[in-house]
Amino acid sequence: MEKNHEEPILVPEEEVQQLIETLEKTSTSLISTNKLIKYEGFWCAASDESLKNILKFQRHFCARDSDLIVAGHPKTGTNWFKASVFATVNRNKYPKLESPLLKNLPRELVYRLESQIYGQAYPRPHHVDELPSPRLFSTHINYSSLPESISTTGCRILYICRNPLDTLVSLYYFVLTIIKKRKGDEDYEPPSLEDFFEDFYDGKAMHGPYLDHVIEYWKLSLERPEKVFFIKYEDLKKDPENHVRKLAEFVGVPFTMEEEREGVIKEIIELCSIKTLKQLEVNKNGTVNKFLDYKHFFRKGEVGDGIHHFTPDLVERMNKLTQRKLQGTGLSL
Numbered sequence: 001m002e003k004n005h006e007e008p009i010l011v012p013e014e015e016v017q018q019l020i021e022t023l024e025k026t027s028t029s030l031i032s033t034n035k036l037i038k039y040e041g042f043w044c045a046a047s048d049e050s051l052k053n054i055l056k057f058q059r060h061f062c063a064r065d066s067d068l069i070v071a072g073h074p075k076t077g078t079n080w081f082k083a084s085v086f087a088t089v090n091r092n093k094y095p096k097l098e099s100p101l102l103k104n105l106p107r108e109l110v111y112r113l114e115s116q117i118y119g120q121a122y123p124r125p126h127h128v129d130e131l132p133s134p135r136l137f138s139t140h141i142n143y144s145s146l147p148e149s150i151s152t153t154g155c156r157i158l159y160i161c162r163n164p165l166d167t168l169v170s171l172y173y174f175v176l177t178i179i180k181k182r183k184g185d186e187d188y189e190p191p192s193l194e195d196f197f198e199d200f201y202d203g204k205a206m207h208g209p210y211l212d213h214v215i216e217y218w219k220l221s222l223e224r225p226e227k228v229f230f231i232k233y234e235d236l237k238k239d240p241e242n243h244v245r246k247l248a249e250f251v252g253v254p255f256t257m258e259e260e261r262e263g264v265i266k267e268i269i270e271l272c273s274i275k276t277l278k279q280l281e282v283n284k285n286g287t288v289n290k291f292l293d294y295k296h297f298f299r300k301g302e303v304g305d306g307i308h309h310f311t312p313d314l315v316e317r318m319n320k321l322t323q324r325k326l327q328g329t330g331l332s333l
């Protein structure tokens, strides 16, 4: 799919080092050795590589009017949403039984700009010019840190968010899996979910503070509804047909009466369901790297699972924080 181009040097190493020196740093229960740094109000990994990738993305990505960017904080269902957008946009390109989603993890079809395009590990800056329109990308980056052209062009953003406790539990188990594999030590005593709760509550998670991430995109969706399609994981789960229909309208490819009659929306929902994706050979056996398998992107996929992991006190604390932060925004989570 891609050519083996040599990556151009896009951001000088010394500049990244100097910038890191000036940034606030913290550690968390799950990432104690690999600290976080706060860049433009949001936490990212304290490695030169992560920051460099973000800077490259910020400085070198030029959005086009027709671009579609799937955005969301990690573990809010971004792969599900990527699959749904991909299947909707490309529905006439592939016969039903030949959908690339049957052979690829959604993240391999909708590259993440700051890592899979501008990242060191998978450098594909050339890829941005090779993709046919509409180009489909994804990002975990907060809205205020996105390259200016995303805001100034007609490029559209599709944002998914999720209830904070479900997001936090999902993130905990995901990161824990990676850490355990990295440690490779059977006796390793992992940090507790309660410790992770405190970090997440304080906003200390990659791409956090979580609620600030959500609020930025939510406000933009109110100011520029033609620019942002904003959806909650819970709503997509409850009424997928309605939301996939709206999604298609938003991206300019509404379902025709004939497609409605033929049940095309239902087919897309079925294809992108966790039940289908989880049992595909590729998602059962594929690996991102030696610490992360494709199967780790599909855990339970339920609404409200998070609440069962915490004491009523902790649930109430998170609810109060959420209410306080969202007060006056018109959004509830």
Ligand code: A3P
Residues within 6 Å of the ligand: 073, 074, 075, 076, 077, 078, 079, 080, 166, 169, 170, 171, 272, 273, 274, 275, 277, 297, 298, 299, 300, 301, 302, 305
């Ligand atoms: P849980 O850990 O709560 O099960 P992301 O894709 O942003 O990494 O989010 C991962 C979460 O989305 C996980 O949640 C995962 O199980 C869930 N998920 C993955 N595919 C899904 C699908 N097709 N439908 C609903 N949820 C899905």
